[in-house]
Amino acid sequence: MTPPTTPTRPGSRTRAVTRRLAGHLARGLAMIWVVTTISFVIIRNIPGDPVRGQYETLIERGMSPDQAERATAALYGFLPTGSLWDQYTGYLAALAHLDLGQSLSTPGTEVTTLIGSAASWTVLPVLGGTLLSFLLGVTLGVYAGIRRSGRLGDLLSISGSLLHGVPQYVIGLLMLAIFTTLWPIFPAGGPVDVEFTPGLNAGYLASLIHHATLPVLTYALASYGGWVLAMKSSVATVLGDDFILAAELRGMSRGVVFRYVARNAILPLFTILALSLGMLFGGAIFIERIFNYPGLGLLLVNSIGARDYALMGGTFLVTTVAIIIANIAADLLYAVIDPRVRTAS
Amino acid sequence: MTIDPDPAAAPGPHAAPGVRVRDLTVVYRTPLGELPALHGVSLAIEPGTITGLVGESGSGKSTLALSLLNAVQPPGRIAAGQVEIDGLGDVTRLGGEELRRARGRHLGYVFQAAQNSLNPLKTVGKQLLDLGRSHGVADPAALVHDARLLLDRMGLPGARVLDSCQHELSGGMRQRVGIMFALVLNAHLVILDEPTTALDMITQAAILRIIREIHKERGLTTLIVTHDIGVAAEVTDRLAVMYGGRVVEHGPTTEVLGDPGHPYTQGLIRAIPRLSGDIDAARALPGRPPTLGTVPVDGCVFRERCPRRMDVCETGEPPVAWLGDRTVACHAAGAAPREKEHA
Numbered sequence: 132m133t134p135p136t137t138p139t140r141p142g143s144r145t146r147a148v149t150r151r152l153a154g155h156l157a158r159g160l161a162m163i164w165v166v167t168t169i170s171f172v173i174i175r176n177i178p179g180d181p182v183r184g185q186y187e188t189l190i191e192r193g194m195s196p197d198q199a200e201r202a203t204a205a206l207y208g209f210l211p212t213g214s215l216w217d218q219y220t221g222y223l224a225a226l227a228h229l230d231l232g233q234s235l236s237t238p239g240t241e242v243t244t245l246i247g248s249a250a251s252w253t254v255l256p257v258l259g260g261t262l263l264s265f266l267l268g269v270t271l272g273v274y275a276g277i278r279r280s281g282r283l284g285d286l287l288s289i290s291g292s293l294l295h296g297v298p299q300y301v302i303g304l305l306m307l308a309i310f311t312t313l314w315p316i317f318p319a320g321g322p323v324d325v326e327f328t329p330g331l332n333a334g335y336l337a338s339l340i341h342h343a344t345l346p347v348l349t350y351a352l353a354s355y356g357g358w359v360l361a362m363k364s365s366v367a368t369v370l371g372d373d374f375i376l377a378a379e380l381r382g383m384s385r386g387v388v389f390r391y392v393a394r395n396a397i398l399p400l401f402t403i404l405a406l407s408l409g410m411l412f413g414g415a416i417f418i419e420r421i422f423n424y425p426g427l428g429l430l431l432v433n434s435i436g437a438r439d440y441a442l443m444g445g446t447f448l449v450t451t452v453a454i455i456i457a458n459i460a461a462d463l464l465y466a467v468i469d470p471r472v473r474t475a476s
Numbered sequence: 477m478t479i480d481p482d483p484a485a486a487p488g489p490h491a492a493p494g495v496r497v498r499d500l501t502v503v504y505r506t507p508l509g510e511l512p513a514l515h516g517v518s519l520a521i522e523p524g525t526i527t528g529l530v531g532e533s534g535s536g537k538s539t540l541a542l543s544l545l546n547a548v549q550p551p552g553r554i555a556a557g558q559v560e561i562d563g564l565g566d567v568t569r570l571g572g573e574e575l576r577r578a579r580g581r582h583l584g585y586v587f588q589a590a591q592n593s594l595n596p597l598k599t600v601g602k603q604l605l606d607l608g609r610s611h612g613v614a615d616p617a618a619l620v621h622d623a624r625l626l627l628d629r630m631g632l633p634g635a636r637v638l639d640s641c642q643h644e645l646s647g648g649m650r651q652r653v654g655i656m657f658a659l660v661l662n663a664h665l666v667i668l669d670e671p672t673t674a675l676d677m678i679t680q681a682a683i684l685r686i687i688r689e690i691h692k693e694r695g696l697t698t699l700i701v702t703h704d705i706g707v708a709a710e711v712t713d714r715l716a717v718m719y720g721g722r723v724v725e726h727g728p729t730t731e732v733l734g735d736p737g738h739p740y741t742q743g744l745i746r747a748i749p750r751l752s753g754d755i756d757a758a759r760a761l762p763g764r765p766p767t768l769g770t771v772p773v774d775g776c777v778f779r780e781r782c783p784r785r786m787d788v789c790e791t792g793e794p795p796v797a798w799l800g801d802r803t804v805a806c807h808a809a810g811a812a813p814r815e816k817e818h819a
Binding site for chain 2: 372373374376377378379380381382383384385387391394395398468469470471
C-alpha cells in the first residue's frame with residue numbers, strides 16, 4: 132500500500148523551473164540590450180552636449196583647441212571622440228564589465244557609486260511604502276470584498292476610490308503642509324539629520340526613521356487605494372466561484388473558507404506587487420522631489436537636467452534590470468503559489 | 477473491502493434518514509419584489525430510496541435540493557415551511573455552527589458544477605484534510621484511507637488523485653471526487669444536483685452505476701436532481717416531477733413514467749425522442765416554462781400549456797390527489813381517463 136500523499140515527479144518539477152528560468156534569463160538579456168541601445172540613441176540625440184559646451188567655453192576664454200581639449204579631458208577624465216558607433220560599441224564593452232563610466236555632472240565619480248548611494252535612499256521609503264500599502268490594502272480589501280453591502284465595506288471602497296484618484300504629489304504636498312508647517316512634528320526634507328554619524332547607532336536610526344516617515348506614508352497612501360480596489364474586486368470574483376459554495380456545502384469551517392477565498396483572491400495581486408517592486412528602482416520622482424530625498428528618481432531628474440549621459444544611461448539601465456528581474460521573480464513566484472502554472476509549462 | 481468507517485467516528489443517524497418537506501416556500505428578491513421559486517412544496521422522501529427530482533430548467537429543482545441543506549443562496553430565502561430530516565429535525569431552523577456541522581457530516585451534497593467544486597490551488601488530499609479538520613475528525617489518516625478506498629471503488633487511482641490538483645483531473649474524475657467528498661464523512665442523506673450533466677454517455681453510465689451501488693451498500697437516502705428523464709428512469713426508485721415551483725407528480729418511478737398522471741409529465745415523456753422510431757414521434761411541449769416573474773398567481777401554473785385545461789384551472793390551485801401509490805396535483809387527474817402513450 133502506498134502512503135496517502137506521495138510527492139509526484141519532484142525531478143520534473145525542478146527541471147521545469149530550471150528551463151523556465153533559463154528562458155527568462157535569455158529574454159531578459161535581450162531586453163536589456165534593446166533598452167540600452169534605445170536609451171543610448173535617445174540620450175545622444177537630445178540637444179545640449181556638456182563636454183562640447185565646456186570645450187567651447189574654454190576656447191572662448193582664449194585657449195587653443197589643443198589646450199581646451201586637454202583641459203576638458205582632464206576635467207571629465209575622458210573625451211568622447213570617434214563616431215557614435217564607436218562610442219556605442221565602447222559603451223557596450225564597458226557595460227559587459229559592469230562599468231557604467233564616469234559621471235559628467237560630478238566629475239571623477241563613478242556612475243555606479245552615485246546609483247548605489249541613491250538606490251539605498253530609494254529602497255527605504257518606496258519599499259517600505261509599497262509593502263505597507265500592500266499589507267493594509269489587501270487586508271482591508273478582503274474585508275471590503277466580503278462585506279460589500281456593509282457600511283464599513285462601503286466606506287473602505289469609497290476611501291480606496293478617493294485615494295486612488297488623488298495624484299501622488301498632491302498627497303505629498305498635503306503631508307508636507309500638515310506635518311511640517313501646521314503641525315510640525317516631522318522634518319521637511321532630507322534623508323537624515325547631519326549631526327549623526329552614519330551607522331548602527333540609536334540617534335542615526337531614529338533620525339532616519341523620523342525623516343522617512345512622511346515619504347513612506349505618502350507613498351503608502353498614494354498606492355493604498357489601488358490595492359484596496361484590486362483586492363476587493365478579486366475577492367468578489369472568488370466569492371462567486373463554485374468551489375467556495377461547494378466548500379460551504381461540505382461544511383468547511385469559516386477559517387478554511389476564508390483561507391480559500393483569500394489565497395485565490397490574492398493571486399493576481401502578487402504579480403502587480405512584484406512589478407511595482409521593480410518599478411521602485413525608477414524611484415518616486417515626485418515624492419523624492421517634494422521631500423528632497425536623494426533617491427534614484429531625483430538622481431534621474433538631475434542627470435537629465437545636467438545632460439549627464441553616463442548617469443542617465445546608468446539610471447535607465449538600473450530601472451530596466453530591476454523591472455526585468457521583478458518580472459522573472461513574479462513569474463517564478465506565481466509558479467510556486469499556483470499549481471496550474473507549474474504544470475502548464 | 478469495506479468502506480464503512482468506524483461507527484464511533486461518525487456520530488448521528490446511521491440508518492437512512494427520511495425527509496419531510498412541508499409547505500416550503502422559497503422566494504427570490506428581484507426588482508419586482510419577492511417572487512416565489514418554490515410555492516408551498518410538500519414532499520416526503522422515503523428512507524432508503526433513490527428519489528429523482530425532474531423538471532425543466534427553472535422549475536425549482538436545485539432550489540429544493542439546496543433547501544434540504546438550508547443553503548438557498550441570496551437573494552433567495554426560505555420564506556415559509558419546514559424541512560424535517562430524521563436525526564436533524566427541521567433544518568430550516570438550523571444555523572451557524574450547528575448547520576455547518578450537519579453539512580458534510582449528515583448531508584452529503586454533490587454540487588451541480590462539481591467540475592469546479594475544488595479549490596484550484598490545493599491538492600484533493602489537502603482539501604480532504606481541511607474537511608476533516610472542519611468536522612473535527614480525530615484520525616486524519618483514517619479519513620485519507622477511506623477517501624482512497626472510495627476513489628478506488630469508483631475506478632480511480634485513489635492515491636494519485638489525492639495528490640492531484642483539480643486541473644490535473646478530467647471532468648469525470650472531478651465528478652467522482654465530488655461524490656467522494658459527499659460520502660467520505662459517512663453522510664446518510666446524499667443529494668446529487670445534476671451529477672452527470674456535463675459528462676459523456678459512457679462516464680455518465682459508470683457514475684450512475686456507482687451511485688446506485690454505493691447507495692445500496694451504505695444504506696443511504698439519495699436524492700438526484702436531473703432534467704434528464706433517462707437518468708431518472710435508470711437509477712431512481714421514486715420520481716418527483718416539478719413545474720413552476722411545485723411538485724406536480726410524485727410516486728414510484730415505474731408508475732410515473734409508465735402511466736403518467738399529470739398532463740405535464742405526459743408531455744415530458746412524449747417529448748423524449750426514441751432511438752428506434754420516427755423522430756417526429758417526439759413532440760415538444762408547446763409554450764415555455766414559466767419564469768419567476770411569469771408564474772401565474774392564481775390557478776394551475778401549467779394551464780397555459782395544458783391540453784386538458786378546464787375553467788377551474790384558472791382560479792383554483794390544483795388539489796393534491798392520491799392515485800394509488802402516488803400524488804398528482806391536477807384538476808383533471810382522475811376526473812378523465814388518462815391517455816396512454818405508446819412509443
